[in-house]
Amino acid sequence: MKKAFFTIFIALIMIQLSLNGYCQKPGDEQDRILVAAESIFKAMKKKDYPKIWALLTNASKSIIVDDVVKEESKSGGKYSREAVHNDFKAGSGLAAVYWSNYLAVFNPDIVLERSKWQMGKVAGGKAVIIITYHKADRPAELQVFKEDGTWKVGLEETFRPSRR
Numbered sequence: 519m520k521k522a523f524f525t526i527f528i529a530l531i532m533i534q535l536s537l538n539g540y541c542q543k544p545g546d547e548q549d550r551i552l553v554a555a556e557s558i559f560k561a562m563k564k565k566d567y568p569k570i571w572a573l574l575t576n577a578s579k580s581i582i583v584d585d586v587v588k589e590e591s592k593s594g595g596k597y598s599r600e601a602v603h604n605d606f607k608a609g610s611g612l613a614a615v616y617w618s619n620y621l622a623v624f625n626p627d628i629v630l631e632r633s634k635w636q637m638g639k640v641a642g643g644k645a646v647i648i649i650t651y652h653k654a655d656r657p658a659e660l661q662v663f664k665e666d667g668t669w670k671v672g673l674e675e676t677f678r679p680s681r682r
Contacts, residue, residue: 554669567609
């Protein structure tokens with residue numbers, strides 16, 4: 519009788535800890551990382567520009583805004599960083615043009631349907647997802663970062679050519 523009581527007591531404690539978030543399965547954090555990454559490619563497929571923007575890291579957003587402001591100024595445009603950022607947040611104006619051009623050369627189905635995903639290293643608020651397209655020589659290492667408690671995709675951190 520004491521053994522059964524003890525087993526039930528331990529089970530109830532584990533359930534309570536689990537409900538309070540103290541006892542998570544090891545895969546929970548990896549699941550959140552993978553969902554964040556998959557979500558951005560699904561948003562690209564749906565051409566949901568505001569959602570793409572919401573899923574990007576602050577660094578990626580900053581790089582994209584800087585690039586758009588720089589290119590627009592070359593052609594005589596006088597857009598402020600704030601105006602460009604607001605366009606991207608709303609998914610309109612310059613953002614719609616940017617993402618339309620981006621998706622003209624990048625097919626998210628390649629990542630979603632024709633590639634193998636594997637979790638790489640997760641440490642210190644940074645994660646790597648190894649994405650291997652069946653026709654590629656090398657896999658891509660998608661960088662995902664935890665910002666304000668949420669995993670965000672480092673699109674520019676991953677795919678932007680390094681400038682030396």
